[in-house]
Amino acid sequence: MxxxxxxxxxxxxxxxxxxxxxxxxxxxxxxVYSNLEIAMVSLGLGPIFTALILYYxxxxxxxxxxxxxxxxxxxxxxxxxxxxxxxxxxxxxxxTLLKKGSPDLPKTFVKGNGSRTGKLAGxxxxxxxxxxxxxxxxxxxxxxxxxxxDALVYGNLGKLYAQKREIPxxxxxxxxxxxxxxHGSHKPSFSLLLTxxxxxxxxxxxxxxxxxxxxxxxxxxxxxxxxxxxxxxxxPGKRILAPLGVIVLFSGLQFLSxxxxxxxxxxxxxxxxxxxxxxxxxxxxxxxxxxFLLGAFSGFAAFTHLxxxxxxxxxxxxxxxxxxxxxxxxxxxxxxxxxxxxxFGGFQxxxxxxxxSISGFMTYL
Amino acid sequence: MKIRRYIPWIIVLAALxxxxxxxxxxxxxxxxxxxxxxxxxxxxxxxxxxPGKKILNGYLGTFFRFKQxxxxxxxxxxxxxxxxxxxxxxxxxxxxxxxQQWHKALLFSWAGLLLFLSIxxxxxxRYQLSLFPINTAMVFYLLWKLLENRSKYLRxxxxxxxxxxxxxxxxxxxxxxKTMWDKRIALQNPHFPQKMLDFIETSPDIHKMSxxxxxxxxxxxxxxxxxxxxxxxxxxxxxxxxxxxxxxxRQKAFSILKFGHLINYFLLNTTQKRFFRDTTLEEFLQCxxxxxxxxxxxxxxxxxxxxxxxxxxxxxxRQVPVWNTLGxxxxxxxxxxxxxxxxxxxxxxxxxxxxxxxxxxxxxxxxVGAIDGAAREKEKKRLDxxxxxxxxxxxxxxxxxxxxxxxxxxxxxxxxxxxxxxFMMLADRKAGKKKEWDRVKMPFTTYHWRTYxxxxxxxxxxxxxxxxxxxxxxxxxxxxxxxxxxxxxxxxEL
Numbered sequence: 001m002x003x004x005x006x007x008x009x010x011x012x013x014x015x016x017x018x019x020x021x022x023x024x025x026x027x028x029x030x031x032v033y034s035n036l037e038i039a040m041v042s043l044g045l046g047p048i049f050t051a052l053i054l055y056y057x058x059x060x061x062x063x064x065x066x067x068x069x070x071x072x073x074x075x076x077x078x079x080x081x082x083x084x085x086x087x088x089x090x091x092x093x094x095x096t097l098l099k100k101g102s103p104d105l106p107k108t109f110v111k112g113n114g115s116r117t118g119k120l121a122g123x124x125x126x127x128x129x130x131x132x133x134x135x136x137x138x139x140x141x142x143x144x145x146x147x148x149x150d151a152l153v154y155g156n157l158g159k160l161y162a163q164k165r166e167i168p169x170x171x172x173x174x175x176x177x178x179x180x181x182x183h184g185s186h187k188p189s190f191s192l193l194l195t196x197x198x199x200x201x202x203x204x205x206x207x208x209x210x211x212x213x214x215x216x217x218x219x220x221x222x223x224x225x226x227x228x229x230x231x232x233x234x235x236p237g238k239r240i241l242a243p244l245g246v247i248v249l250f251s252g253l254q255f256l257s258x259x260x261x262x263x264x265x266x267x268x269x270x271x272x273x274x275x276x277x278x279x280x281x282x283x284x285x286x287x288x289x290x291x292f293l294l295g296a297f298s299g300f301a302a303f304t305h306l307x308x309x310x311x312x313x314x315x316x317x318x319x320x321x322x323x324x325x326x327x328x329x330x331x332x333x334x335x336x337x338x339x340x341x342x343x344f345g346g347f348q349x350x351x352x353x354x355x356x357s358i359s360g361f362m363t364y365l
Numbered sequence: 366m367k368i369r370r371y372i373p374w375i376i377v378l379a380a381l382x383x384x385x386x387x388x389x390x391x392x393x394x395x396x397x398x399x400x401x402x403x404x405x406x407x408x409x410x411x412x413x414x415x416p417g418k419k420i421l422n423g424y425l426g427t428f429f430r431f432k433q434x435x436x437x438x439x440x441x442x443x444x445x446x447x448x449x450x451x452x453x454x455x456x457x458x459x460x461x462x463x464x465q466q467w468h469k470a471l472l473f474s475w476a477g478l479l480l481f482l483s484i485x486x487x488x489x490x491r492y493q494l495s496l497f498p499i500n501t502a503m504v505f506y507l508l509w510k511l512l513e514n515r516s517k518y519l520r521x522x523x524x525x526x527x528x529x530x531x532x533x534x535x536x537x538x539x540x541x542x543k544t545m546w547d548k549r550i551a552l553q554n555p556h557f558p559q560k561m562l563d564f565i566e567t568s569p570d571i572h573k574m575s576x577x578x579x580x581x582x583x584x585x586x587x588x589x590x591x592x593x594x595x596x597x598x599x600x601x602x603x604x605x606x607x608x609x610x611x612x613x614x615r616q617k618a619f620s621i622l623k624f625g626h627l628i629n630y631f632l633l634n635t636t637q638k639r640f641f642r643d644t645t646l647e648e649f650l651q652c653x654x655x656x657x658x659x660x661x662x663x664x665x666x667x668x669x670x671x672x673x674x675x676x677x678x679x680x681x682x683r684q685v686p687v688w689n690t691l692g693x694x695x696x697x698x699x700x701x702x703x704x705x706x707x708x709x710x711x712x713x714x715x716x717x718x719x720x721x722x723x724x725x726x727x728x729x730x731x732x733v734g735a736i737d738g739a740a741r742e743k744e745k746k747r748l749d750x751x752x753x754x755x756x757x758x759x760x761x762x763x764x765x766x767x768x769x770x771x772x773x774x775x776x777x778x779x780x781x782x783x784x785x786x787x788f789m790m791l792a793d794r795k796a797g798k799k800k801e802w803d804r805v806k807m808p809f810t811t812y813h814w815r816t817y818x819x820x821x822x823x824x825x826x827x828x829x830x831x832x833x834x835x836x837x838x839x840x841x842x843x844x845x846x847x848x849x850x851x852x853x854x855x856x857x858e859l
Contacts, residue, residue, distance in 0.1 A: 136550055140551075141549050146587065153583045155587045174598075180595065230501070230502065233502045247531050248528075249497065251436065251532070252494075253432055253541050260549040265491055279471060280470065307486070311478055318470040319470065
């Protein structure tokens with residue numbers, strides 16, 4: 001009934017995210033950023049990066065067997081994982097998977113600023129909160145089928161991509177053979193997660209038994225990640241305010257709805273928030289890792305939703321206007337940023353402009 | 366010196382007083398519910414249907430859509446102003462750096478997106494939600510900055526107030542939280558049409574050559590493998606336009622859908638049905654379809670084999686002559702309509718038969734000319750008129766087990782459409798002590814002429830069968846018009 005949900009979840013959200021996290025940590029050479037912060041952020045990267053690989057695979061190699069796409073995704077993660085693993089074994093198991101000399105993550109967490117008792121209490125509260133949430137979410141909420149309108153449209157697109165094994169671009173919004181047609185500005189990122197799930201277990205899909213459990217779990221997962229981000233946005237020493245922030249967030253019914261009802265809101269808002277965090281870092285610290293992550297997260301934001309595209313364009317303009325570097329390098333870095341945004345998700349808009357979209361191009365504008 | 370120590374406390378308490386005053390003004394505006402009948406996008410969405418709500422919940426919804434986004438977003442505005450002024454003054458007086466570049470970049474991006482969402486996404490709280498987490502972080506950051514050098518008691522007091530205001534919002538909308546909890550966690554309110562989807566998936570009657578007309582229901586394509594014809598499809602644009610018109614051609618839409626697109630079912634939900642109730646779709650569903658299944662808010666209608674009027678011409682259906690288009694006065698046009706022996710009398714109402722292009726119609730309006738002053742208070746507000754079988758001159762026998770069908774064209778004043786006090790009804794009443802009524806009701810939905818259709822199987826033991834038209838005007842200008850009343854009796858179900 002679960003359709004190998006836990007395997008899909010562990011593979012995509014944890015294993016893939018871990019590989020991306022380790023890769024990113026290696027670039028944190030000057031230790032400008034907390035390793036914990038990068039590790040936590042990377043927990044949200046596995047699903048979207050997998051969707052991005054699938055997107056490009058569908059564009060470049062359409063209509064292949066499912067196995068081909070699974071192999072392509074796996075191969076890319078393997079390539080990313082090779083270097084740190086090689087270093088680990090090259091050092092005879094003495095080194096770490098992280099950059100040499102990187103502090104151990106749990107150690108950093110425990111030894112950071114603030115009193116030990118406070119940290120312990122905070123950790124217990126956090127674990128209790130996450131535990132209660134998982135108990136409720138896995139035991140109750142996740143048992144209900146997908147029934148909300150917009151989420152179903154994304155789901156139908158995900159099924160369509162899985163059936164066609166490509167991202168169809170067309171100037172006209174003709175219905176599919178089963179009659180499905182929709183006018184809206186739905187972007188492929190969220191839908192591709194269902195495509196990925198179907199590819200991993202097509203038999204379950206045909207039997208219609210919980211074939212979309214992983215797809216449905218995305219809402220709650222990224223909802224939790226937003227709460228984690230809230231802890232991270234607040235500077236050390238002020239994180240005591242984070243529980244208060246959780247109360248404030250839940251004082252809006254829409255936030256509760258965002259976590260409990262299947263939708264892409266938590267997914268898109270997570271990347272929107274990250275793009276702003278790294279915009280601040282990129283301008284404040286002027287380092288390449290921050291610039292790279294600003295481009296990546298702005299691109300991911302655009303990859304998920306039209307609002308994300310607006311945010312990506314605004315971030316681009318903000319970087320150009322406010323980065324404290326001379327004009328020439330500023331132009332170069334803005335060009336690099338543009339390229340990064342395109343590579344990490346903005347490219348789909350070029351495709352839509354050139355070839356059209358099956359649900360209409362930017363219908364809401 | 367002592368007084369200066371208390372100035373921050375005085376400012377905080379003053380700010381708290383202003384906040385409480387503002388909140389007490391804003392909550393009544395955003396909580397009011399004025400329009401029940403959704404006619405536009407604003408009314409359909411529900412919390413931006415009045416001008417005040419459209420501004421507060423819509424354009425400024427990022428800050429003031431309390432129910433959806435909490436009540437802690439608005440302090441961003443004053444805190445940001447204070448922060449900007451303080452930064453400017455600090456720089457001007459040489460006491461420290463002003464606004465940093467990353468502050469400016471974030472403000473630029475945040476303000477740009479805020480503007481974009483206010484203009485393009487004001488209707489949907491989901492879009493405004495995009496800024497909610499960052500607004501929360503901004504409130505905390507700015508408040509902390511403001512209180513950085515103040516006493517820890519003042520800081521604790523201020524953040525305590527923030528928590529209290531947020532908790533108040535949860536308390537204020539506790540009912541909505543309870544509903545959400547019951548639906549998504551307690552799983553008490555089933556809201557998924559499993560039975561209907563199972564039927565669609567397994568029905569041999571639904572296939573490539575016998576499709577379902579799907580009115581914006583992606584659930585159909587997601588949970589079944591059957592074939593539909595979507596209302597958004599370019600192929601069915603003609604019948605869909607006809608159905609969405611106020612006075613579309615029902616018969617033409619039927620022919621195109623049934624024989625052109627091989628449609629046999631209609632799938633929609635109750636919200637859509639309510640939204641389209643003053644369009645031809647409502648008439649179409651009533652006259653040309655039969656409600657086949659209702660499951661947790663989803664409706665599956667089955668299209669009839671022939672047009673309603675053609676079906677009723679069959680010999681199985683006996684028409685009761687109640688409408689005479691050759692008559693001149695109201696008594697001649699429909700002699701039985703006004704001899705109704707219920708509570709209603711025709712006093713105080715002006716009822717006439719009028720000639721028009723399509724024949725005669727009966728016009729009913731308030732007769733205010735004869736009533737004025739104090740008498741108006743006692744004026745009868747409601748008119749019940751109709752047909753009473755087996756009595757009052759209408760000597761037509763309706764037996765238990767018979768099916769009665771009523772077909773009427775009607776038009777009602779715009780302010781009375783979809784009003785529960787203005788309807789037509791087909792009812793039977795059992796004999797005996799309890800004399801309980803069993804009613805089928807249909808409110809008048811539009812001021813355009815449209816056909817209303819009611820059907821009912823008369824219950825065993827029913828002694829009395831009535832067709833009732835209820836008119837409850839609110840102003841002297843209100844009127845109800847009916848024409849071409851047709852009644853059929855049959856042993857067969859339509």
